[in-house]
Amino acid sequence: MEATEAAHGEHHTSLGVDNRMLLMWIFLASECLFFGSLISTYLIYKGESLVRPLPDDVFDIPLTSLSTFVLLVSSFTMVLAVYAAHHNFPKMMKLSLLSTILLGLVFLGFQVYEFRLFGSEGLNLSTNQFGASFFVLTGFHGVHVGVGVLYLGSMLIGSMRRNGLGPSGGLYMEIAGLYWHFVDIVWIVIFTVIYLIP
Amino acid sequence: MATATGTLPQVQEETTIWTWLTTVDHKKIGTMYGISGFAFFLLAGLEALIIRTQLAVPNGAVVDADRYNQLFTMHALTMIFLGIMPLGAAFFNYFLPLMIGARDVAFPRLNALSYWVFLGGALLLTSSFIFGGAPDGGWFAYAPLSDEEFSPGAGLDFYAIGLLILGTSSLMASLNFAVTVFNMRAPGMSMMRLPVFIWMMLVVNFLLILSLPVITVALVQLVFDRNFTTNFFTPAEGGDPILWQHLFWVFAHPEVYVLILPSMGIVSEVLPVFSRKPLFGYAAIVFAGVAIGVLGFAVWSHHMFTTGLGTVPQIVFTASTMAIAVPTGIKIFNWMGTLYGGSIHFNTAMYFAVSFIALFTIGGISGVMHASPPVDSQQQDTYFIVAHIHYVLFGGAIVGIFSGLYYWFPKMTGRFLDERLGKIHFWLMFIGMNITFFPMHFLGLSGMPRRIYTYDADLGWETWNMVATIGSYMLALSIIVFLVNFFWTMRKEPTATDNPWDAPTLEWATSSPPPEHDFDVIPEVRDRDPLWYDRDHGIEKVEPPSEMHIHLPPPSYFPLLIGLGVLLLGVGVLSHLALTALGVVIVIYSIWGWALEPTE
Amino acid sequence: MRPSPRAISLTVLSLAIVLITTWLIWIAWDATASDPMTTLAPLSDNADAVQGLYNFVTILAGIVMVGVLTLTLAFAVIFRERAGHEPQQIHGNSRLEVLWTLIPVAIVIAIALPSFSVIIDTTGDAPDDALEVVATGNQWWFEFEYPGLDVTTANELHLPVDRAVNVELRSEDVIHSFWVPQLSGKVDMVPGHENRLWFTPHETGMFLGQCAEFCGTSHANMRFRVFVHAPEDFDAWVASQAADAEPAQGDLALAGEKIATTLCAACHTIRGTNAVGQIGPDLTHIASRTTLASGMFENNSENMAAWLANPPGEKPGSIMPNLNLNAEQIEQLVAYLQDLK
């Protein structure tokens, strides 16, 4: 009886939810604390910088708004990829996935550009508390986007194999989507709390 | 592909080094956790012995100041992260699937990965003694002492990188276990029928899942301060060392419960079995454990009462801290209620379990004493606190772990640890522990600060320091007795039946030691004490079908490989970044291989 | 269930065992009150308030401990396995469980409320007429400044009796903690923060203090002393300390002064000379102090010579390096410094 269950790739679970989905959600709860601590540090050190530049000196809100839109659109393409995976539209799925990856890369490009711009205006890790807490917070967010790009990239490569992602493809895509959307909502918070609130 | 086919007794596969290195069997992984945890427990004990020898007489000259500071730092780090935590994880690994009626944890390969990453982190941290000096800033590594300016050596980098790696391991293990508890329970095993040990470990897993990211952030900031020019904790540049303390204790207070809750779970299993009656107030004990976990996140600043916290925060954190005494008290009373009216069979496991109640009570009560900030202002950072934490962590955590070891040993090995040697072990440890740690209360009240490598004569500290040192040697002797017992027992023939203690929980429904697939037939749970229910209602064990085809996950070498990659990542940060790059490559390659590896 | 005579006698026996043990512990516990750095013999008003709270908490803790240990022991003995005895299978008792939820609630409220009031009293502002002192922690020694009195000294804090002192706590490097058990609980010296504590000493005498927060290699050797004087003695001490250093007398001391004002001047201040260094302790009146190297050694010529010969050898990690002085230079320096009363 175990063997027949296994063949379906769907085990009986006590809560009736998939183990991997549950794992990802609990992991995201943990990530809340990770970014919560980084944001706490940023806010605690707000106003503790002894030298310029301060946020008002370097932030380029229109530029960051643009990269925020890029990430927002990537969430949209991601959700399409999940939809396509569930409804078995392989072409749409691959296209959406590719778009998501590219948009993620564009976002990273914006971030690299922004970091270099701030650097040229005299802000680096050691300049002041703003520099340290800003770069570490947004840098770790960037690392998450980068990991997401690798994650989705491997999904894309996997989906191009002969059997695609296999019978659990929709589930795998949905879990990858959870991660990607989480990275997006962290940015929603960062954009508001770090960039927009004076 | 490991597929156990046939009927009992299961054909034992030949075990080689390779089977251990690639195993994904929770019992083998639990065993490896247990052996490594015990080895590090011995190492930490050795460090403690050197510390006690140094302090036996005033102006001791066994080690110099710097070495002493390394020793007490590493004693704490080793005991906490490499001794007690993995020993708890060992039991949990071994017994979680058995106690909830599952064939394995939810993610067997992730489980193996957690172990290998743990081992890598543990070896990295310990190797600091050889490479450039061990961390010497205390396990709390308060900034700015831990900053590069005041600790220029590599020790604190080993600390930060080592703890980051160990944290990764704990996070993966906790996620895995939490999912397993929620989702892999046998039919009928509702949450309120879970054994208390499982409940306490579930709380532990959530404590870790939710607190490890906080210390991760703090450690990252420390690494950046020390290596990448930031000034998070440098006061002259606007940084604040108090931030480190907050982030550290937001993690480290729940961590204390991570250490003690497993033992609370273990004695909650042992006491009813040998009292021959069910646990008194199961629901209250479970809710008290959950309450301790929740409150554990609201009390961290009581470690910082003397840092100039201010009046209102002192009052707030006093109130929340004292609140924890209530669920703790509930647990103690319920354990006593379990003993009351029982028919207590005193074997070594029960000796340890009952003494746990007494010793933990002493540690808990002294904890309430310095929950009051004015009292704490005299006791903070003195030997009074050293006494307190050792009553909780030795009298509590370690004593509980030994209780579990004597209790579960027949299940794990099919052999009973010798009772006579066990009782010698118990009495030496019980007396030795009280002789070692009780006098530390007196020393603290006499004004002896912690973490001093030397002290003057004529301060009234000589006698009790000598007594404590004698006690510590008794403790060492008790451990030797235990080791003798262990090795002697392992040479005996296995004689244990499935359920030699007539215990009520599911791990006793299978053979001793359990087969690789844990249960021939997944048991059905009809009560909180399933085996007692079945016994009293004459329900026979379901016979396995003559043709069994049980699917087990195949062994995998990718966990080991990723563990190696993670270790290289850390080593690279400490030595040459090229190694980090190599580590990243190995990790990415192995994750890819892992994803493509067939598991069906 | 009515307790049997056997159960009663075993409970009494358990109680007796626990009480005797507790009594023995109490003797040792109480004996610590006569040790030099005891926390149990307060001689200032704030330490008194803490002590009152401590006594109350300790008695409650003692009662709880005796109760739990007695019952655990008694149950373990009374309910030992006996042939033919089948225990009643009970799963709990709601009324009892509510009761023993309420007991700890009552106890912690009883401890918390007086704690709050002592917190408010002791962490509040010092009286207006309090003597102001700035205490600064350094690796591994204490500096004490008296703003307005022109006095700076190290490792020895002098105070008038029966007058409140408001100690402002600072640190030059890492976190230290200011603690004189008989006069006050500890408060940390945190770089970048200005903590403070205040107390009013009741009695004259010498009290031992010690850094109570781990601060690196020589944390164990970071000790200090507090001298509480009658008011007129304190005024005399202030007058002598506020004066500039005595000019050197005699050839040996003159040679020593020359070394001190050149070699030592980069780190140490000797008021009245051109030595104005800020790194090490003020040496203007070093000979008036009772100890050297932050309470490690008695202050005499012999110990001072040994110190000057190799400071890191005497005190691990000492920031003061080995200056490779020869025996003659040491003799000259000691002659000069020991005259700086």
Add this chain to the structure above:
Amino acid sequence: MASDAHTKGSGSTLGPRQYIQITIGLAVVTVLELIASYAGLGTVTLVTVLIVMSAVKFGVVVALFMHLRFESRVFTQMFMLGLILATAILIGLLALFWNDSTDALGPEELPPWEHHGH
């Protein structure tokens, strides 16, 4: 939710059309945020408005893009556990630091441009 929801398609009834609408909605809120931040509102009003709007965006993405609204309640409970605790610790830490009377670098010692906020 039935467990087969995960293999055969998410339990949601949302399709591409709805996703486009949601995305446009999110973009609009983001534009509103930008307008608010340039509108010269008082600090308290602005912070309140911004936090409310970003919370709305956060909630919409979690509930609809991440399908939390259509999934087992366990997922919601798990995620809320982390989210609530993170928020509580953030508020606790800010309360502790913004009321710290011992900070030697108080506002009066800060450079003139630093006189704002707490």
